[in-house]
Amino acid sequence: MTNNIYGSFFSRLIGKSVDSQANLEEVNKEVESIKDEKLHIRAYKSSAVPTRGNIFKYRKRDDKLDEKIDSYLSI
């Protein structure tokens, strides 16, 4: 049983409950069937990738995610 505050976008966009998806693979398949294409792994707008657990140089772009959020929020 999932926390009912999460999963609302999936339900609205895909038309099924996340609770009925047994695992991430099933979640992926549902999205793929609606979008009618394979899901690809992409850097989010090429500006937000963390370095955690990764040996490549992604920290800079990850920082940009927070910078972007802060600039939007004027923090």
Place this chain on the structure above:
Amino acid sequence: MTELELYKFHEETFKPIYADLIAILGSKPEQIAFELEAALSHIAVAKTNDELYEKNIEKAYGHLQRASLDAVKIMWLEYRQRAEKIILDPDMRAFASKASESELVIKYQKAELTAINARKKELNNTGNDPSASIPEYYKAAQLFSEIISLIDPEKVTKLTRLKSKYKTKEVAISFLVGVISSGFAALMLA
């Protein structure tokens, strides 16, 4: 942190947020994949080395928290960017919305305030509880999504077409005025 708590977090928090994110984007952000990869690696160590069990379960939990936080931040950013295009365009606000302009602006301010609180909470909990701000970021994404749902896509298309026609006319008129002026100037000089 117990192993069961880690799995419960995966099922109750990470999985639905991940589902929301890929449904919105139609792709998987690579930072989420990296976090999952790291979490799995720590679980493998925990399950094969008793001495390192607790430490690695904690670490796996940390990566899963971070994956959830990144996912919810990307969701917020995505909807924020989509809503911004409408809110910052006075014509869109006035002519493409199902709600009044003031209602849109109030909703936008509420969404911004929620996101500010989320970001402050995130900063206050850095290194302590990475998932503390997840519910607020999620709420902020929902609020921006509500703003987008108030926009009529047909009106946006019509308005964009109208603006494009107007701009083309403007350019054509400016060009004609330029040609006539230079012709007139040439005549005067002759």
